[in-house]
Amino acid sequence: MSDLDVSLMRGTLDLLILKAxxxxxxxxxxxxxxxxxxxxxxxxxxxxxxxxxxxxxxxxGWIEAEWGLxxxxxxxxxxxxxxxxxAHLHAGTSSWQRFxxxxxxxxxxxxxxxx
Amino acid sequence: MSDLDVSLMRGTLDLLILKAxxxxxxxxxxxxxxxxxxxxxxxxxxxxxxxxxxxxxxxxGWIEAEWGLxxxxxxxxxxxxxxxxxAHLHAGTSSWQRFxxxxxxxxxxxxxxxx
DNA sequence: CGCTACCCCTTGTGTCACAAGGGGTCGGCG
DNA sequence: CGCCGACCCCTTGTGACACAAGGGGTAGCG
Numbered sequence: 496m497s498d499l500d501v502s503l504m505r506g507t508l509d510l511l512i513l514k515a516x517x518x519x520x521x522x523x524x525x526x527x528x529x530x531x532x533x534x535x536x537x538x539x540x541x542x543x544x545x546x547x548x549x550x551x552x553x554x555x556g557w558i559e560a561e562w563g564l565x566x567x568x569x570x571x572x573x574x575x576x577x578x579x580x581x582a583h584l585h586a587g588t589s590s591w592q593r594f595x596x597x598x599x600x601x602x603x604x605x606x607x608x609x610x
Numbered sequence: 611m612s613d614l615d616v617s618l619m620r621g622t623l624d625l626l627i628l629k630a631x632x633x634x635x636x637x638x639x640x641x642x643x644x645x646x647x648x649x650x651x652x653x654x655x656x657x658x659x660x661x662x663x664x665x666x667x668x669x670x671g672w673i674e675a676e677w678g679l680x681x682x683x684x685x686x687x688x689x690x691x692x693x694x695x696x697a698h699l700h701a702g703t704s705s706w707q708r709f710x711x712x713x714x715x716x717x718x719x720x721x722x723x724x725x
Numbered sequence: 726c727g728c729t730a731c732c733c734c735t736t737g738t739g740t741c742a743c744a745a746g747g748g749g750t751c752g753g754c755g
Numbered sequence: 756c757g758c759c760g761a762c763c764c765c766t767t768g769t770g771a772c773a774c775a776a777g778g779g780g781t782a783g784c785g
Contacts, residue, residue, distance in 0.1 A: 592717075685781075
C-alpha cells in the first residue's frame, strides 16, 4: 500500500477483495487492478499482500479457487465468492461503515480553543 | 475494541488519542472516556491498548507527559499535545479521510448482477 | 473494613501489511 | 531468433500493533 503511507488497510483489504469478486470470478492480478481502479489509484495492493490475503480468505471458506486461463491466454487462478463470503461481505461492509462513521464523528468534532 | 469485532482500529487509534488531547491536557483514563463518548459508545479502547499507544506517541514526540492530580484527587499522568503532534493530527486526519473516501467509493459501487 | 470507581502498567499472543525476494509464460519487437 | 516487458503466481522475513489477561495502588463511601 500505496499513496497513503499509513497502514489503515488493516481489516479493509478483505472487504475490498470480496467486493472485487462480487462482480464475478476474477484472478488475483485482476483483483488488484480492480481495487486500484475502483479507488481512483488511491489504494494499491502489493502482490505480497494480496496473495496471502486470498489464501487466508480461501481457508476461511469465503472464496473458492479454480485454475483456468486468463483473457490473455495465461495460466491463472480464478477466485469465486462463496455464499458465506457474500454474507460476510455485507456484514463486514456495514460494520466497516459504522466504524468509519463513529471515528469520523469523533475526528470531525469542532476543535475547541486551546489554553 | 469494542462493539465492532473487526480490528479496523489499526492506525486510527493514534488519531483519536491526539484528537482527544486537542481539547487540552488529559490523563489516559479520561482519553479513553472521551473516545467512548465521542463515538457514541461505538468504540471502546482497552487499557492494554491505550497505555502502550500513549507511550508510543510520547516516544514519537507527539505528546508530552506530566504527573498531576485528577479532578478526583488521584495521582494521574497528564498528556499534552505537542506542536508536531498537532501537525500530525491534521495531516493524519486528512490522510485518513482520503483513505476512507477511496475505500468507501469502492465498497459502495453498485453491485452487478451475478452469473 | 471492604468494595467500587478511578488510575497506572506489563507481558504474551496473534494477525497482518509490507519489502524483497523467486519462478514461469506469452506476445511482440529488434 | 532471442530478449524483454507485461502478465501471473508464490514465499519468507520483519515490524507494527490491538487485545486479553494479568498486576498494583489510592480515594471515598456504605
